[in-house]
Amino acid sequence: MDFDMGEKVAALRLELRRLVAEHVPPDFLGAFTDDPADLDVAQRFCGILAERGLLCMAWPEEWGGRNASPWEQTAVREEMWAHHEPRGAQYMGVNWVGPVIMRHGTPAQKALHLPAIARGEVIWCQGFSEPNAGSDLASLQTAARRDGDGWRVSGQKVWTSYATMAQWCFLLARTSTGERKQQGITVFLVPMSSPGIEVRPLATMIGPHHLNEVFFDEVWVTDADVLGAVGEGWRIVQEVLAFERVGIARYARCERLLQWAPVVLGDQWEALPGELRSRWARMLVHARRARLLAYRVVALQAQGQVRPGDAAAYRIAVTRLDQQSAAVLMDIVGLAELQGPDARRFRAAVEDHWRYSASATLASGSVEMQRVLLARTLLAKP
C-alpha cells in the first residue's frame, strides 16, 4: 500500500498554491458574489491556468490538455475547492461539458467550443432541472418543436447556476415522447444571448448567481446546435454523471478551514469548551475519511473500473461532512474574539462555508438518490 500521490502530484500541488497566493486576493470567497471584481479574478485566474496548461490538464493533448493522471486531476480538484474555487464556473466546462463535446460533438462544435473552454474564456450553465423534474430528471417538459430546418424551444428551467453570467447553455429538451420518459430527450448547445431566453435570478441564502430560473419562449435553435443524435440525450446525461463521479472535493475546504481554526484563535483555542474541541477533532477524522473514500473511487478509475456504490458512499460521507464541519466551525467562530485581517477572513470563510453547505446534500443530485443507488448495490444478489 502507498497513499502517497508521488512527487509529480506534490509539485503540481505546490505550483497551484503558489499561483493562488500570487493571483487570488486573500479575501476571495468565490466568483459568485455581488462584487463583479470577484468574477474578474476568476476569469483572469483561468487565463493564467490555461497559459500554463493547468486548466484542462485532464484533456487530451489534441485539445490543449496534458492527459493528466487521475491523481493529478484529484490534486487540482482539491486545491481549487480548498481555495474557494478560483476557476469560478469554469470547472463545469472543463470537467464535463468539454469532454462530452469531445465524445459527441461534430467537428464544427468541437472547433467552436473546445478552444474557448480550454482558454478559460467561456462560462456554461446547465439547463437540466425544471419545476417538475428535479431528482426525477427524465420527467422534464421543456420541449423543442420542429420548425423548418430548426427547432423552437419553450419551457422553464430552474436552480440553474451561473445563468446570469453564462454565454452558453447545455440544455436538455424533449423532442419526442417515447414509451419511456428517458426516450425523446435531446441535448442542445444554446447561446444564452438567443432571443426568447429570460433569466430571473433567485435571491438565496447560499449567495448570488447560484440559483436562477431560465425561461425559454420559442427560442430558435438549429440542427447545428444539437449535440449527438436527436433523442439520445439521456445517454449523454449518463455520461455527464459519470464524469462527475467524484465531483467537488468538498473535504479539502472542510479540512483547510478546520486546520485554520486553532491557528487563528491562538491562545483562545484552549478556552473553547472541551466538547467543542472534541467535535473539531472528530471532524478532522471525518474529513480524512471522506478524502480516503474519494481516493478509493479515483484508484478504481485509474484502473479503468467503476463501482457506483463506492462513489455514492463517498458522496454521502462528504456532503454530511460539509454540513457537520460547517456547524462546528460556526460554533467556534461564535465563541472567539476575531480581530485582525486574518481572523476576519477566517470568519468570512466560515460563514460562507456554512451558508453554502446547506446545499451540499442537494447540489449535483440529492443525497437521497445516492442512498438509493448505494442500497441497490448492497442488496444486489452476488
Place this chain on the structure above:
Amino acid sequence: MNTDLCPEALELGEVARRKLGAAGGDELARRVEREPASRRGLIEPVLADLGAWDLDVRSGPEELEAAAALCRSAGYWALPYPVAERLCRPRGLGAAGMSVVAEVAPAAPVAQLDLPWMAVTLDGRRSRARARPGEEPVRRSAFVAALDLEPLDTGGVADAALGLVLPCWTLLGMLERALALTCAHVATREQFGQPLAAFQGVQFQLTDAEVERAGLEELAKYALWRLEADAARSLDDALALRLAAVEAAETVLRVAHQLHGALGFCDEATLSWVSRSSVPLRRLPFGLSATRDQLTRRLGRRGLAGLFGGE
C-alpha cells in the same frame, strides 16, 4: 498511490476466512462459551496452520498487511480469541501477546489463556501483565480480565499505535459480517407482502451502516500504511482510526439489530454473537468518549496530518 492490501495479504485473508469457517465458523464462539477452557485447544491449531505465529508484524509491510487481513477474517467469524493482540507481541521480551491499556482499570480479553502478556499505555509505558482470576461467566465477560501490571520500560509508543490499529481490523471484520447478515435477512424476511429490503426506510438505514463500514475500511488501510512508514509517529492516525471504528460499530450494530428485529437478540441468530463479541473491542482500552478525548488532547492546536498541515 495504491490503496489495496498486497496480494499476499488478501490471499491470506481469504484462506483464513475459509479455514476458520471449516474449523467451525460461527460454532466456535458457541462452543467456547459452553467450554471456556477449550478456546486455546480449539483455535490455536487453526491459527498455527494459517502461519499466524510466523508473522512478524514489525518486519515490513507485507507481514503487517497479512496480519491485518488475518484479524479481519477472525473478526468475520467473531473468533473468541485475541488474534490481533497476539500478533502485536513485542520482540524479545518473552510475551505471547500485547494489549493497549488505559491508565485506570487496565484490562484485556485474555481470561483463560494463561499466556505471558504485555501491556502498553498510550504514552508508551510498557508492563508485564497478569490476568486476575474473574468470577463473571464468559457470556458476560467475553473473556475480559482485569490486569495486574509490573512496569518494564517507557519505549512503547510505536507498540501502542500498532496495538490500537490491529484490533480495529478485527472490528472491521465483525462489522462486515453484521452488515452482510443484515442484508441477507432483509432480502428474505417479508412483511406486508414484500421483503423488508423493498422499503426505503430499511434501505436508507443500510446505507448509513455501509458509509460507516466503508469509511472505516479506508481509514484502517491508511493507518496501517502510516504504521509501515513511521510507527513511532503514527499514534494520531491510530487514534483517528479507533475513533472511526468505535463510531462505526455503534451505527452498524444499531442498524443490524434494528433490521433483524427481535431475532437479532436470540442465540440462534449469528448477529447476537457478533454483537456481543464486539464489546471488548469497542470498550477497551477506552470507549467512544475517552477515545475522542485522547485524540483531541493529542491534536492540540496542531490538527491531524493531511492536505493542510497537522504534521
